[in-house]
Amino acid sequence: MERLKHVVTQIAITPDCRLSELPLLHRSLLPLLSLASSIYRFSLFLRRRLYFSGLVHQRRLPVPVISVGNLTWGGNGKTPMVEFIARLLDEAGIGPLILTRGYSGGDEAKMLHRHLLQTSARIGVGANRIATAASMFERHGYVNSCDTLSEKLSSPYKSVSGPKDERIGVVILDDGMQVPDTQLRMIESTVHNIDATLPVFHSRMAPSHFFEVKNPHSRLSPRTVQNMVVLCVSAIGFPNAFAQAISKIGPLHVDRLDFSDHHLIQADDIEMITERLGRLKHEFNVEAIVVVTEKDYDRDPVILKQLCCLKVLVLCSSLQIMPLSAWTKENFRMNLKKHLIDSLQEMNKK
Template identity: 85%
Template structure:
């Protein structure tokens, strides 16, 4: 199964003009994948019509809902953006509820919980997000006064007087763009700056979950990994141009993952400088949506050599994989005559920290990073904050009218 996933991923990231370079096995799957994409396109059209015509009922939650989603699978920075927004709301004195599906291993939910432990954020995990939200509202309560939320959003500072409000004020949908059962008040769409549209085909022939025209529903667009784009002036402008051809009024921000530190798998409370891997031989091991960005981020720190082992997104590391990693490390030691170190992402660690400890004789580091808004095209973090607050206040006014 892992082999098949790898083949499909290779096809999905290959432009049509380069399909002839793929192995025969890959090319033999193209007719089947194209047929599956056509079926997916029709089902997407039908589902969209059912929801937006009102034939299938959408639920409005009692507090504003911010959706953070994407057009292509994996590597778009959705979960880091969810954390970023949760911190902005916490700073404004508003308790956010993050609703996440909790994919294989629950890696994203575990990472969010660890990062947001000292904030007012709550995390609800479950495929039925309406039921999960209802359970969290019943347990923690929610702010049912639009005026109270508007006042907090309008204030530039977090209120510190009086008792802390433990109630939920805003819901953040992680991976919410294609989740239409819940009405969205603010739609934030993340684009991968290194591969914004993939090969321009829908799943499974390509990585697109919806066509770029779906950006017409967006309120804010963020181009992620903007710092890793080879020719930023040209490539970023091309992406912005495509976005503005769909909606000329859409604000387009840029973001990056900023490495903060490493910690050792053997000692999760350790904190090592990013410079730890400088002039070292590094093996990047990951099972994430876009491993290229992870490998590039490590390369920018300045190691002697970077090798990589990529597994499919959300893959659970098995004993056979540990053997493969150990074998690769042995080859690197033979080639460079030094011990190589393994570096994984936080998602990989949180998915199964125990299995990684099987590499007990080796040094295994976990890279910790946080999302930052890059001040490009005069769109800064403060601009993002104000834009988000404006959309939330507008949605509260609409809710008040009803």
């Protein structure tokens, strides 16, 4: 099963123009995957039509909702964007509720909880997000006055240092969508055709620090891995970005061991990692270190401690808005506020 997942991932990240270069096994799956994608696309179309026609009842939450999704294969920084928006709302004095389905052990939820521990953000995990939201509203309350939210959003930005409103003011949906057979340039073209004035912001994941698996409270500079032999071990949607981020820091050599997205590291995998490290030591005559992502750590921090005689680091990164043209972090903040205020005005009309 792990091999099949790896094959599907390789197909998904391969541009259409290079599909013919894939091995025979990969190409033999293309018709089946294309059919599955067509069925999935039709089901989404049918679902939307049922909602728009009123045949399926829409459930509305009493506060504005921000949906954070991805238009291409997973691993595009959706969870860091959720955290980024949650921090902006917290700084504006608005308590966000993050709703996530908690796939495969809830690694995203664990990471968000650790990062947002000192903020007013709440995290609700569950497949039924309406029920999860209702439970969180009952437990923490919510801001049921649109005027109160509008006032906070309309006020000039300032970091709130006094007592924060513990009630929930905005819901953020960690809402992934995957379109594996659609190229990014087609998506960009469609978006611009919908609205030529649609703001497009560029972001990047910037490594901030490492911490040791044996000591999660440690904080090591990214330069720690410079001139070292590194084995990148990951089970995320787009491991290329992870390996590239490590390479840019300047290690002596970067090797990688990629598992399928959300894969749980097993005892057999630990043996494979140990064997690969032995080969690297033989080749470079130095001890190699293991680097994993935060998601891999949060999925199962205990199993990684089985590499007790080795150095295992966890890479921590943060999302940054790249200041291109007029689209800066402050522009992003103002656009977010504008859309939330527009949403509140629509809610007031109903």
